[in-house]
Every structure is written in structure tokens, then in C-alpha cells.
Amino acid sequence: MSHTAHIPSHRKPRRSASRVALRAGVAGGVLSTIAVAGAAGPANAEPVTETIEMPTLTSGLAGSIAQSADATQQVAFTLELRAQEDAAATKAAEIAKKAKAEAQRKAEAKKKAEEAARAEAAATERASRSAARTTLAAVSTSSGSDSGSSSASASVSQATGSAAAVLAFVQAQLGDAYVMGSTGPNAWDCSGLVQAAYRQIGVDLPRVSGDQSTAGTQVSLSNLQPGDILYWGGAGSAYHTGIYVGGGQFIGAQNPSTGVVQKSLDWDPPSGAVRVL
Template identity: 75%
Template sequence: MSHTAHIPSHRKPRQRASKSALRAGVAGGVLSTIAVAGAAGPAQAEPVTQTIEMPTITTGLSTAVAASAQATQQVALDLETRAYEDAAAESAAKKAKKAQAEAVRKAEAKKKAEAKAEAAERAERASRTAERTTLSAPAGSSSGNSSSASAPSSSSSTATGSAGAIVAFAKAQVGDAYVSGGTGPNAWDCSGLVQAAYRTVDIDLPRVSQSQSTAGTQVSLDNLQPGDILYWGGAGSAYHVAIYVGGGEFVGAQNSSTGTVQRSMDYDRPSGAVRVL
């Protein structure tokens, strides 16, 4: 026997395999648990994703977007309509203002034209009166009877037959308007009235004053008969005509200011006369 056989050993006793296996098992279990937990993480998120009702949210959102788009479109349409209405109203206002200004301008122009025509008529009448006075003075002094020119012997009461019809027609038009180029039935110029009066007895006279002043036999102003044609200006160049109705009066379409009137020859003495009947 050895002398060391009874001496106890100072080495640590070896761990038994069971303890090592236990420790290894514990460690493995922990790691396995961790691994399982890690692997279970994504698996736990999947049910959350599946429980979100995305179709419901999407449908509601689409409806809201569609409603908003429709409302926006309606607002845009309303604004466009209002803009169109405003533009139309502005255009109508401008046209009305322009039309009113044009009407005022035409009225003023017409008034000026009428005043000018009336002034010209007065001037021409005064000039013709002065000229006739100068020309007739020697004849009046030689005959010794200056009143015969202003007092024709015939009167309207003696107008019969064709002359009576012409005179009646002319008088019936008194009060009608004067229109340049007018031939009736409610508006005349001077030669248009004379032509229409003679047409009642089937006599077709020329249309214009110049031709009517030479359409018959020249007669003196102191030997007039109802129905004779009076003219102002020269024979063949007359600028105005009328119908003698007797009693020292005539009917004529004078101008736009007076219209068709019956006046005394003293109002505007004619230059001459022609007899057609």
C-alpha cells in the first residue's frame, strides 16, 4: 500500500454528466423559447392585418371624394353661369346705352334739319317776294291796277267737273305728312301730291316739279282757275309745285315741318302757273 493512499484528494469532484446535460437543456430551452418567440412575432401581426376592414374604408372614401368632386363641379358651373349672365347683362346695357345715344343724336339731327329747312324756306320766300315785287312794279304802274295779281277772279265754289275732283282730292290730303319722294297715301312731296290729284281724273303728269311746270299752258297769276298748277322757280326748272284751289289759296305739300297745308298765295307767292285742263 502506498503511503498516500489515505490522503484525501483536493481536486474538485467532476460534475456529473446529468448536471451538464441539465444545464445544457436549460440553456437550450431558453434559446428555443427565444427563438420560438421571435418566430412567433410575425405570426402574431398577421391577424391584426386581416381584421382591418379596408374595403369598407376605401368605399367610404371613394363616395366622399366623388361627392366632393361633384360639389366642386357644380360650384364651377354656377360661377361660369353667373359670369355668362353678368357678361350678357353688361353687353345689353352697353347696347341700350348706344341705342339711346343714337336716338338722341338722330332726334337732334332731325330737329336741326327741320329748322334749317324752315329757315331756308323763309329766306327763299322772302327772296322770291322781293324779286317779284321788282319785276311786277312797271307792269302794275302801266296798267294802273296793282291788285289784280293778288286777287284771282275764280274761287273754289266755281270748281266743277275734273277741276272740282282735283281740288277735292288736294284738300282731302291737308294734314298729311311731307316726305321727300312721298307719293301717298298719307305722306307726300309737292310733285307727288300734284301727280296723284291729276291721276283722279285720268291725267298722267310727269313725276317731278321741273317737268310739271311745263306740262300745260302757261297762264298769268291774275287769271287762275281751280286746278291750275302753281310753281315756284322758273318754268322747266321749278323746285316746288302746288294746286290752286280758288279764292286766292293753294294746297301743297310744303316741307317736313308744315306737312300738307292749304295757304293763301300771299303766304308764299308762286312764280307762275300752268293749265292742264
């Protein structure tokens, strides 16, 4: 006996030919019955048809497309409007910048013109004072060092510009009374008269003698010019002031007994002088 005689086989058992023939016969019979039934029906029967209505999707899609188009158009309109606003703002800024530059240019031109006018006026004034002082010096030299009030009057008549105005003012006050603390128009003290004379030409001097003695540039008594302020006492602590009118003469409100007088420097020699003009 072989070793495999008792081991069962794992193969599927073969179907018998009779079972296969039986199943084939049954299937064929069924198919034949269906064929006969079909042939037995009416020859002219119409085929059965049925319409199935599919849901319409285009209406909702069209609405969505329309909304999208509107939104796109609105965005385009907004962007165009913003571009126009930006362009307008840029143009306005350029116009403002040009206007500002033009205003600055005009302001600078005006400033330069004013500075030039002031410089020209100052130069004219300096030339006028220089000419007046030269004329007064010439008159003083030809008239002598102490020729009295007539020499001073000649100096005043020849003077021009601011110095001439100062000298004319103090000469017009000759004979007025001296009153302590008075500033005119018919009575003066020494510093009140000096202050008023310079105020006529737009120069504001301090009120008291001590301050007036340092209000300008200190000058030597040997180099005096008409219009210089003379002072008696120390610079900054002077007790009396007057105005040099040329020809070795000065005018001042001296005291209650003399009033406003014109005298020679030798009559009451001053301590010093300051030049304002």
C-alpha cells in the first residue's frame, strides 16, 4: 500500500455530466418561454416611452454669474474713483508746492529789496552826516575856536541830515526855563532837552544823564563833531549833559538861573562825550 492511500484529496469533485446537462436544459426552457411570450404580444404595439424631467440648474447659475459681474463692476468703479482721487490729490499737492515756492521767492525778493533800501538809506544818511560834519568843521576852523553864538548859528545853518535836525531843535529852545524833571515844551532839565532833541530824529535815549553818558561810543574831546552828547562827571555816573553844536560851542539846560543857553566849552569844560549819530 502506498503512503498516500489514506490522505483525502483536496480537489473539488468533478460535476457529473448529467447535472450539467440538466442545468443547461432548465436555462434553455426559461429563455424559450420568454421568447414565446414576446412573440405572442400585439404586433403593432407602440414602444413604451417615458420622459424624465431633469432638474434645471441654469437659473441659479445665471443669478450667481450676474451677481459676480455686478461685484466686479463695482470693484472696477471703486478702483477708478480711487485712482481719480489720487490723481487729483497729487495735482493739488504739486500746485500747493509751486505756490509755496513762488511765495517764498517773492518773500525773499521783497526782503532783499528792503535790505537794499535800508542799506542805501543808511549810506545816504552817513554821507549826509559826513558832509555836514565836514562843512561844520570848515566853518568852525574859519571862524576861530571861540567866536560866540554867531559861529554856532553858522554851523547849524550849514548842517544837514540828522545832526542838523538835532542842532536846530536845541537852538530853538534857547531861552527856555530850566526846571528839574521837566521835558518841555517850554521848560527843561539837561537830560530832558537832550532826550527830546534826539527823539525828533527817531533815536530813543535814556531819560537821565548817567545813562545818556554811556548811550553811544565814547569819543575824545579833541575829536568832537556836531551832535555829540557832552557829559559832566564820570561815564555812567554823569550829573549833567548837553549837545555839542560845533565851533567849540554847546547848548544845554544849565541851571535855574541861566535856563537853556549856548556857551563855549571853556565856560564849563565837559568831562567826556559820546557819539550816537
